[in-house]
């Protein structure tokens with residue numbers, strides 16, 4: 093997972109800099125035409141022992157990172173909360189190991205009401221819940237990417253003709269989006285996802301399984317991600333998850349406490365006893381993925 097070559101290049105450059113803070117000035121009065129080396133730190137000569145120690149410490153740090161299997165992770169969540177339901181514990185563990193985790197929220201989850209203001213306000217609430225939960229996991233806000241494509245419409249997007257959301261009245265991404273002003277088309281959504289994959293260069297992605305996940309938004313995101321991977325020949329670990337639809341996994345004997353804690357960051361989803369039960373049920377399910385690694389392809 094760690095790019096060993098890059099880390100070693102960085103280590104060499106860093107230790108090299110420590111030794112290159114000296115100025116080499118020709119001494120014109122010196123009859124032997126010798127050069128005199130002045131340290132930029134006038135009172136200290138380069139300390140070889142200190143540099144050697146720093147080199148050893150850096151090598152130790154790199155070794156530790158490799159042992160801890162540091163990863164660069166990107167999660168695709170069609171709606172705010174999917175990232176917790178699919179992978180909250182997995183992501184928490186990755187962060188503990190020192191991995192970088194970024195989350196792409198494709199919609200704000202604002203398919204609430206035909207009153208535009210109610211829906212938009214609901215979308216903002218769901219965004220804020222995901223932000224709080226991410227911070228709880230140790231994911232900084234700068235690692236959260238909100239695209240603001242239309243909730244409930246991802247499987248209905250036309251390739252080039254923009255669709256208008258009946259929940260928000262919008263047909264273009266909001267100015268607060270990571271990509272503001274993009275039309276609600278499949279073409280724009282696909283190129284947004286592709287641009288993020290190119291920019292972030294993740295080692296591992298978590299995304300909805302286009303075959304197993306029965307929510308139309310989830311299946312649509314999963315299919316677009318798969319299409320890009322195939323078309324661009326991307327080499328990365330793909331971990332497909334399923335949230336909606338019948339699951340073939342045995343429930344845990346007890347709900348996981350941390351997962352329950354994470355789910356409680358989403359009170360907007362406890363709008364009915366049934367849905368609250370649906371959400372909390374995830375604390376009793378193991379996080380399983382249909383994985384594929386470039387090494388096994």
Ligand SMILES: [Zn+2]
Pocket residue numbers: 170171174307310
């Ligand atoms: Zn969802």
